[in-house]
Amino acid sequence: MIKVAVIGIIAVFLAMAVKKDQQEFAMLIILAASLIILGLALSKIDDVINVIHIAEDYLGNNSVYIGILLKMVGITYVAEFSSNLCRDAGFGAVGNQIEFFGKVMIIAVSMPVIKSLLQTISEIL
Amino acid sequence: MTINLIFKIAAVGILVSVLGQVLKHSGRDEQAFLVSLAGLILVLLWIVPYIEDLFETVQRLFSMG
Numbered sequence: 235m236i237k238v239a240v241i242g243i244i245a246v247f248l249a250m251a252v253k254k255d256q257q258e259f260a261m262l263i264i265l266a267a268s269l270i271i272l273g274l275a276l277s278k279i280d281d282v283i284n285v286i287h288i289a290e291d292y293l294g295n296n297s298v299y300i301g302i303l304l305k306m307v308g309i310t311y312v313a314e315f316s317s318n319l320c321r322d323a324g325f326g327a328v329g330n331q332i333e334f335f336g337k338v339m340i341i342a343v344s345m346p347v348i349k350s351l352l353q354t355i356s357e358i359l
Numbered sequence: 360m361t362i363n364l365i366f367k368i369a370a371v372g373i374l375v376s377v378l379g380q381v382l383k384h385s386g387r388d389e390q391a392f393l394v395s396l397a398g399l400i401l402v403l404l405w406i407v408p409y410i411e412d413l414f415e416t417v418q419r420l421f422s423m424g
Binding site: 237241244245248251252254255256258259260262263265266267269270272273274276279280283301304305307308309311312343 | 360361362364365366368369371372373375376379380395398399402403406409410413414416417418420421422423
């Protein structure tokens with residue numbers, strides 16, 4: 235955890251130093267730092283997802299929903315990562331577009347769940 | 360991989376800004392722009408493999424896409 239904090243702080247100060255003359259390199263430093271932190275986070279996420287896959291076996295037939303849930307988390311994370319990066323660079327419009335597309339993707343991914351929900355409800359009634 | 364990537368990029372950034380200033384003051388603005396463009400492309404060449412690798416890992420992990 236300390237390593238991630240130190241990487242972030244160092245990257246921010248380096249980016250500020252370079253920002254005066256070259257804006258592009260400041261953004262590249264910020265991008266590199268967030269990629270490194272993403273890399274460190276992914277190793278931890280890997281263990282969590284292995285446990286989730288183990289739990290998936292107990293669910294039996296409706297283990298599809300766990301996959302959809304994981305997909306949603308992935309979409310949210312990537313959308314958040316890229317839209318914040320765009321906003322940091324000063325381009326809010328692109329960031330909002332990415333955010334909007336992320337929401338659309340989540341709705342699209344969750345269509346099967348809604349369909350099966352409606353089916354179960356219609357069976358009950 | 361972790362921290363020296365940031366230092367490499369910062370070094371290229373500072374080098375390009377110094378070179379740009381020198382070239383600007385000696386009247387060659389086009390070369391200054393070309394130097395900064397070259398530095399930008401060099402750093403992008405370093406970073407793009409990391410981006411591709413990390414996003415591929417995210418896709419594999421979250422079984423998406």
